[in-house]
Amino acid sequence: MNKVLKKFIACAVVFIAVFSLSQITAAANPNDTTTTIGLDKRDNYEDFEFDMPKDGKVKINAQIWDKGTVPGILTVAIQEKYGEGSPKVKEFTGITAIAPLTDLEVELSEGKYYISYKLSNATGDLKDTSIALKCTAEVLTTTVVNIPELKVSSINSFDELTNKGYNELKFGDGVQESDKNIVVPFTVKNGSGVYITMLSKMSNFDEITGTIYKDKECTKAVGKSFMLDTVDENANYIRTLSGSGTYYIKFTLENDERESVGETKFLVKLYDLNGADRVISIGKPTLSYQDKSGKKINYKVTVKKKCILVADVNTATASQSEAASFRLLDGNKKPITKVSKIAGDIDEDNKESMLVEKLYTVTAGTYYIQVTASSSVYQFKAGTASVTHNAGSSKAKAKLLKIDKNLGTGYFTYADKTSKADWYKFNVSSYQYVELYMAYYLDGKFDYEIMNSKGKSIYRYSKNFTGLEGAYYIWYGNYLENGTYYVKVHKVDISSSVSYAFSLSNTPHKD
Known part of the structure; x- marks a missing residue:
């Protein structure tokens, strides 16, 4: 999402006009520049015309040097009309060489004003008082008046990223430097990060850069700048924030090859990203942001009965490098399982995203699913699936299965002991081919074996394959003599969980 900035423009004033009374006869305006003027007994009052191009702020600096033997005192005023007695918008008194x-x-507000200067001293007699004066008036960056604050959207899924709800911003006539900067506030509740999407409505610019600041004066930058280029239809960025509250984006228009670009419009939309631990509901997605690699987010979820707890991480991209790490914690955030890192699979419903899935078989209760994803922004959702069990609890109570007829189904939660086992049996009436086909959801390790009526093991899963975590299926087939056979299923590690189903068939499995 990041692009290399072509140019960084520091947060500064838009333009500075240095005014001089020596050019009053030349119809002075904000673009005139001179150095100093002098005031004395003969000419102790002066004023000149000043244009404000739009609503905003002007910053005044006035410095004097005493040229007479008695120190001078200066009064500076901003007036609505010409003349010493005209109404004053603002007046500053007591200006001296040392103050x-x-x-x-x-x-x-936008309009025409006059800046006036009046000289006095502490005695009231100006015959031994004169000063040299330098005054600057600086028009500061203005904000967009029709949008006091950028709207920020809160979203819980990628489906909520739409083309609606953009804020339209615009720069002014493009001639004055004050029209090339906009500072707009925005407020976030989560404060972990912000997703920025910009769209171009016009092509009369080279680029528009944006920088987020913590303060309205634009002195405390938050993260790198971002940019919308004139050749881009849209640009998307993610920036980390330092907490909830109000921030400010300064947008700067760059048009090096154009003296005037006219009004320039563009669209901006912001999304508030959440990087904090949270409580989630079964079946409802939540959008998450990790500002750094390895950050863990804990999702608190409650299940009402024994079930398969499914944790889905859906990333924004479909890169083959996408993965996520999971760990199940109890209601007190004590680890139940080891950390499992799972690689992603392309989501068949959305070819542009990657789905990473983890499954646990759990009892009723409250849990935390601890997640670290390789993608900085991802959608998380927890779901449940029912479990069934028809196994016998011992060899003597083994569940009878008929070939090509019924299924063996069972599960072990993380709370079950490794000594617990599920038992099944089946009969072979003559020498024939028999195949056991099993599908399972596994966290950790499990094992199963097939043995004859005398208890001799003829096949053991762990001696032939390595049980992989996730959703898998396996099969074993061989010709068996007439007799009764038993299937024993159990988990290996105390924290493991598994849910499985298997069938028996006389037909070899075709992959």
């Missing part, structure tokens, strides 16, 4: 006016911000 200059520094970075005073004034909020103004």
Whole structure:
């Protein structure tokens, strides 16, 4: 998702105009630049015209140097009309050589104003007072007035990523530097991360860069900048945040080859990403964000009866490298199982995503499923599947199965002891081929063996294959003599769990 920034534009003022009374006769405007002026007894009041291109703030700095023997005191005012007696929007008094006016911000509406200067001193007699004055007026970055805050969407699944609900932002006429920067706030509840998607509505720009800041002055950046290029139809980014609250995005328009681009519109949508532990409901997805590799998120879930607990991680991409690690914890967050790392399979319902699945056979209760995914953004969902059991609890009570007739079904939860076993039996009336076909859901290790009526083992799963975690099927087939045979199923590790079903057939299995 990340792109290399072509240019980083520091958070600064949009333009600076240095005004001078020496150019009043030349109809001064915000683009005029000069150095200093002088005020003395003969000419102790001056003003000049000043245009505010749009609603926003202007920052005033005024510094004076005494040229006479009696120190001067300066008053600076922003006025609505020309003339010493016109209404004042803002007035600053008591400016001296040792007490200059520094970075005073004034909020103004779009329109024409006058900045005036008036000289005085402590005695009231100006004959020995004169000053040199340097004043700068700096129009600060303005915010979008029609969108006071970017809307942030909360989503629980990839299906909620839609083309609706975008915020439209726009830059101004493109001539003045103040029209090339927009600062817009947004507020998040989760505060783990934010998913940013930008769409281009026009092509009259080179690029639009964005940077997230913690403060409205845009001095404390959060993460790297991101960019929408003029050749991009859309651009998507993820940025880590430092907690819930309000942040600010500064968007900057870059159009090096154009003197004027006119109004430039683009679309932005933000999604609040959750990276915290949480309580989930069976069957309901939740979208998760991991800001760094190896971060663990605990999902608290409650099941009401013995079942297969299914944990699904659905990643945003279909890369063959996608995987996830799982661990089952009890209601006190004490580990029940070991960590299992599972590779993903392409989701048949969505070819653009990868599904990583883990299954546990559990008793009723509250659990935490601890997950670490290789993808920074993924959808998690817990589900359940029922379990059935028809096995006998001992060899003497073995469940009779008929070839090509009925199934053997059973399960072992993590709470069952390794000494517990399921028993089945079947009869062979004449020398014939018999095949046992088994499907299972496994966490950990299990084993099964086939033995004759005398208790001699003729096949043992663990001596021929390695039981793999996940959902698998296996089969064993051979010609058997007339007699009764037994099947014994049990788990190997105390924390393991398994659910299985098998059938008997006279027909060889075809893969």
